[in-house]
Amino acid sequence: MNITINGEAASIEPLSVLDYLCQLGIDPRRVAVELNREILPKGAYPDTALKEGDSLEIVHFVGGG
């Protein structure tokens, strides 16, 4: 199915947000996730299944002033 991740199109098999982060090699404790423009609390990562057309923003802290 097709989703958008950080502005880019991606084709993935159905899976949970947590599994997707693991697949991407991302430490869930170090990021914040927005699903369809709403903050997804960390507690919901395991139970939230990604659906066709979902839009994900995955952000983390970087150097800045």
Add this chain to the structure above:
Amino acid sequence: MPENNDKLVIAGREFDSRLMVGTGKYADFPQMVAAIEASGAQIITVAVRRVNISDRNKESLLDHIDLKKYTLLPNTAGCYTAEDAIRTCRLAREAGLSDFVKLEVLGDEQTLFPDNEELLKAAAVLVKEGFTVLPYTSDDPIVCRRLEDLGCAAVMPLGAPIGSGLGIRNPYNMRIILDTVKVPVIVDAGVGTASDAAIAMELGCHGVLMNTGIAGAKDPVAMALAMNLAVRAGRLAYRAGRIPMKLHANASSPLAGLIA
């Protein structure tokens, strides 16, 4: 530090250091870590950006920051609307360990001056959502008062444009702001060298925040130490009560007993 009975208090939290530093623009992580250490800062700003999905080998900033030692202050750099700034703060709170945020809503790419109208809108929403808001703003006492009225934990007027190194361009406005608000006044942006930081503190400001002034120096670690000392010296001088400025001289040696 000898000045430990003069802590900086923001939203009920106490800090020994009145210097806050950014984590951007360093040559590499080791230089950043060494500079932050030399600065003595306890509050460090970070930016919130998309994870690079395709390049997973990149080191992460938090690999190099001891979160037990430093308080992170996520910023909303790059946001030009209240909506984007609010979204960024919510993401930052979710990613981080606290609800301290440096709220920036920019109005112009060349000057990076704040869009105060959007800033006030964002501040109102964020304070209601329980964030501890430290807003980057212009050296305008009226806007500072409005930010305080909305419930911001401090005000952070710019000394000069971000990264410009021009110092405190309007010290008189800074003094008026200090008279206008009761929350801490932290000069944020424009500091170029140690004397700029000392001047901010001598005016009575409660703290100074800088990034480029340190990271952009030829020797950032040395400059970080200079800024550390300048902020402490300026604060000590302010509390020591300077002599007044006079047009004419006032001799330091006695007039009596002169040979004739």
